[in-house]
Each structure stands twice: as C-alpha cells, then as structure tokens.
Amino acid sequence: MSHKKQRPRAIAFLYENSMFLIAGAVAALFWANFAPDSYHHFVHLDLTGGGSHHEAPAHDETGHAESHETPEGTTVATDDASKDESHARKASTDEIGEDAPTDEQHGVTLHFLINDILMALFFAIAGKEVWEAMLPGGALSDPKKAATPLLATVGGVLGPAAVYMAGVFLTGRSDLTNGWAVPCATDIAFSYLVARMIFGQGHPAIAFLLLLAIADDAAGLVILAVFYPMKPLVLEWLGLVAAAMAVGVGFQKLKLHSFWWYLLIPGVASWFAFYKAGIHPALGLLPIIPIMPHAKSDLGIFAREELNRDDTLNAFEHWWKDKIELILGLFGLVNAGVAMTAVGTGTWLVLGGLIIGKPVGILFMTWLAVRVFGLKMSEGMNYRHVATLGMIAAIGFTVALFVSTAAFPVPGATLDSVKMGALGSFGAAGLSFLVAKLVGVKNSHRNGNGAAPETVAQAA
Numbered sequence: 001m002s003h004k005k006q007r008p009r010a011i012a013f014l015y016e017n018s019m020f021l022i023a024g025a026v027a028a029l030f031w032a033n034f035a036p037d038s039y040h041h042f043v044h045l046d047l048t049g050g051g052s053h054h055e056a057p058a059h060d061e062t063g064h065a066e067s068h069e070t071p072e073g074t075t076v077a078t079d080d081a082s083k084d085e086s087h088a089r090k091a092s093t094d095e096i097g098e099d100a101p102t103d104e105q106h107g108v109t110l111h112f113l114i115n116d117i118l119m120a121l122f123f124a125i126a127g128k129e130v131w132e133a134m135l136p137g138g139a140l141s142d143p144k145k146a147a148t149p150l151l152a153t154v155g156g157v158l159g160p161a162a163v164y165m166a167g168v169f170l171t172g173r174s175d176l177t178n179g180w181a182v183p184c185a186t187d188i189a190f191s192y193l194v195a196r197m198i199f200g201q202g203h204p205a206i207a208f209l210l211l212l213a214i215a216d217d218a219a220g221l222v223i224l225a226v227f228y229p230m231k232p233l234v235l236e237w238l239g240l241v242a243a244a245m246a247v248g249v250g251f252q253k254l255k256l257h258s259f260w261w262y263l264l265i266p267g268v269a270s271w272f273a274f275y276k277a278g279i280h281p282a283l284g285l286l287p288i289i290p291i292m293p294h295a296k297s298d299l300g301i302f303a304r305e306e307l308n309r310d311d312t313l314n315a316f317e318h319w320w321k322d323k324i325e326l327i328l329g330l331f332g333l334v335n336a337g338v339a340m341t342a343v344g345t346g347t348w349l350v351l352g353g354l355i356i357g358k359p360v361g362i363l364f365m366t367w368l369a370v371r372v373f374g375l376k377m378s379e380g381m382n383y384r385h386v387a388t389l390g391m392i393a394a395i396g397f398t399v400a401l402f403v404s405t406a407a408f409p410v411p412g413a414t415l416d417s418v419k420m421g422a423l424g425s426f427g428a429a430g431l432s433f434l435v436a437k438l439v440g441v442k443n444s445h446r447n448g449n450g451a452a453p454e455t456v457a458q459a460a
Contacts, residue, residue: 127221240272
C-alpha cells in the first residue's frame with residue numbers, strides 16, 4: 001500500500017483515511033433504517049434487467065427487519081424445525097446459487113458485482129502485501145525478526161475465536177457457530193490510522209502492528225478459502241487456476257510488463273475457476289499476484305520509495321489503489337445496511353471476540369514468545385505497547401463485515417446481528433485511546449518530518 005504523490009490535502013484525506021468506506025457504511029445504515037424496502041431492492045437489484053434478485057427480508061410494522069430473537073437473545077421458533085431448515089436451504093440457494101448468478105434463472109445483482117467481483121481487487125492488493133512481505137527485506141522474510149509478531153498473530157486469531165465459541169456454548173446459539181472467524185479479522189487501514197495517532201510516526205509498535213496485520217490478512221485469506229466455500233467444492237476447476245498461472249508465466253517469458261495482460265487473461269480465468277470450484281471468488285485474483293513481474297526485494301509496507309518502482313506488480317497497485325477506496329465505499333453501502341434493532345446475541349459474540357479475545361490473545365502469545373520461547377520484542381517496545389496495539393487490532397470493520405456475509409449467506413436476523421458486531425468493532429478505536437491512557441502510553445514522534453517508517457522489517 002504505497003503512498004501516492006502529493007495531491008490536494010482534502011482529497012488526500014478522503015483516500016488515505018478510508019472515508020469512502022465510512023461514508024458508504026453510514027449511508028447504508030440510514031437508508032436501511034428509514035427506507036428498508038428500497039434499500040434491499042437496491043442491494044439485490046438484478047443488473048441484467050430482471051428486477052430485484054431477492055425478496056427483501058421480512059419487516060415488521062415499524063419498517064425494521066423482523067427479528068427472531070427475544071430480548072434475552074434466545075431464538076423464537078416461527079415454524080416447525082423442518083420448515084425452517086427447508087426455508088434456510090432455499091434462501092441460501094437463492095443467495096449464492098447452485099450455479100450462481102450467471103445461471104439462466106439468476107441475474108447478476110449489485111451485491112454480487114461488488115462483493116464477489118470488485119472486492120477481488122481489494123483482496124488482490126492485500127495478497128500483494130503478504131507476498132512482498134515474504135521477499136528479501138520484507139517483514140516476513142526473517143523468521144527471527146518476525147517470530148514474535150507472528151506468534152502474536154496466532155493469539156489474535158485463536159483468542160477471538162475461543163471467546164466467540166465460548167459465547168456460543170454459553171448461550172446455546174449453535175446457529176451462530178459458523179461466525180467464529182468474524183472476530184478474527186483486523187482492518188489494516190483503520191488500525192494503522194489509529195496506531196499513528198496513539199504511538200506517533202516511526203514508533204516500533206506501529207511496525208509490530210503492521211506485521212501482525214499482514215499475517216492476519218494471510219490467515220484471513222486462508223480461512224475464507226478453506227472454511228467458507230460458496231457451494232460444494234468442485235476441485236477439478238482448480239486445474240484452470242494452474243493453467244492460468246502457466247499462461248502468466250508465459251507472459252513473463254514474453255516480457256509482457258503491462259498488468260492488464262495478467263489481470264484480463266489469467267486473472268479472469270482464475271476468478272472464474274474459483275467461482276466454479278465453490279471457493280469464494282473474491283479470492284480469485286490471488287494466484288496471479290506471484291506471477292506478475294515484480295521487484296526481487298521489499299522496501300516495506302507504506303514505503304515511499306516504492307513509488308519509484310515501476311515493476312508490473314507495483315504498477316498494478318498504484319493504478320488500482322484509489323479505485324479500490326471507491327469500491328470499498330460501495331462495499332460499505334451494500335453490506336452495512338442493517339436495522340439498528342438487529343443488535344442481538346451475534347453482535348455481542350463478535351464484539352466479545354474482538355474487544356476481549358483479540359487483545360488478550362495477542363498479549364498472551366507475546367508474553368509466551370518472550371518468556372517461554374526466549375524471543376524478543378522490538379527495541380523500544382514493552383507489554384504496555386502490546387496491550388494497546390492489541391486493542392487497536394480489535395478494529396475488524398471491513399474484513400469482519402466481509403467474513404460475516406460469507407459465514408451467513410442467508411439474509412435475516414442472524415446475519416444482521418453479526419454485521420452489527422462487525423460495524424461496532426470500530427468502537428475499539430476509542431477503547432484503544434482509553435487503554436493507552438490507562439497504561440501510560442504516550443505519543444512520541446520518532447521522525448520529525450512526519451514520515452512513515454521506511455520499512456516494517458527495519459523497525460521490527
């Protein structure tokens with residue numbers, strides 16, 4: 001995620017602070033609460049001209065989505081179990097399709113276009129950061145330097161999942177089990193923004209957090225691919241992925257440097273293969289990232305010097321980065337529209353996983369790395385910084401919202417309650433400032449010119 005060249009300050013603020021995503025999410029919340037029918041019609045609009053692809057969720061007389069939870073969070077049966085199960089299967093089929101939106105009986109909805117097609121570009125950029133971090137000089141290239149943050153990442157995944165599943169067990173809400181991965185996410189853009197404000201530019205805690213977030217992204221991509229297939233897996237289609245990668249390697253041999261060659265031919269083929277294989281198609285561009293011509297070393301995430309690199313992979317990021325901010329705005333618009341009355345058991349399980357499980361897991365695994373395995377934290381860091389960045393990492397937001405739609409593809413009260421938890425995780429930003437104050441962490445600008453740290457690896 002390299003910095004862009006200078007532009008008007010107001011415009012730069014919008015792009016560099018994910019304001020489009022926030023605006024889309026806020027607009028969706030207002031729209032879904034004041035005009036729910038038109039909102040759901042918009043989200044499921046059939047772009048092929050067939051009208052609305054889905055019926056809007058049932059609404060009560062107040063206009064809000066009908067909830068099937070009591071105030072205590074227990075499920076109220078609205079029909080016999082077999083009818084509920086049958087309806088859920090039908091709704092799931094309508095949502096993701098047996099052969100999905102390109103089938104004759106299904107159109108391409110706005111929701112599908114954004115979540116499954118355009119968001120593939122977002123995950124491709126995330127995949128680029130993970131790939132480059134493993135190159136020489138990258139944050140993940142030296143196991144000794146990366147070991148402590150990587151173990152902290154394990155805690156940042158297992159901790160939230162454990163708290164979430166404990167909540168599922170205690171509440172008896174087995175229907176929420178599939179959402180265990182929702183609180184495992186960390187929103188790298190928002191967490192980086194908050195970390196800069198709390199620690200100050202150049203503080204080693206920021207590098208620690210970024211490395212953790214990169215590893216978290218990698219874990220999230222694996223979790224999405226393995227645990228959240230869109231339909232029964234048809235692994236034969238992965239042969240097309242291998243063929244697409246081979247074509248990309250051939251393009252390298254032919255010295256084709258424009259990223260469009262790789263995106264439009266092997267990229268589209270790989271996306272289609274993921275889609276047909278049942279793997280979430282938003283991950284479909286990941287296999288083409290390593291085959292794009294790229295630099296042989298990494299300068300670090302947010303490194304200004306990367307602007308001077310014109311290799312194919314960096315050109316791909318530079319061209320798409322601002323467009324992806326707009327895509328994230330659309331993502332917020334079509335996914336964050338839930339009724340405020342949707343707060344329920346799923347909401348508290350997600351928030352508990354993030355706000356309790358994430359910082360506790362990160363802090364515990366860091367302590368284990370230092371005290372048991374004899375590893376070291378970065379110079380200038382202590383457990384107070386780890387506790388603070390653990391809370392910062394609890395900002396799940398974008399990825400948590402995406403995982404919630406993958407975990408619960410059937411629209412309804414359960415999905416909406418989990419989404420509220422993902423949206424509410426932005427409150428971890430405020431809690432991070434409180435934790436920093438309580439433990440005595442103060443902002444210290446390491447770089448007088450306000451420049452970002454040159455590389456994650458150097459500070460780690």
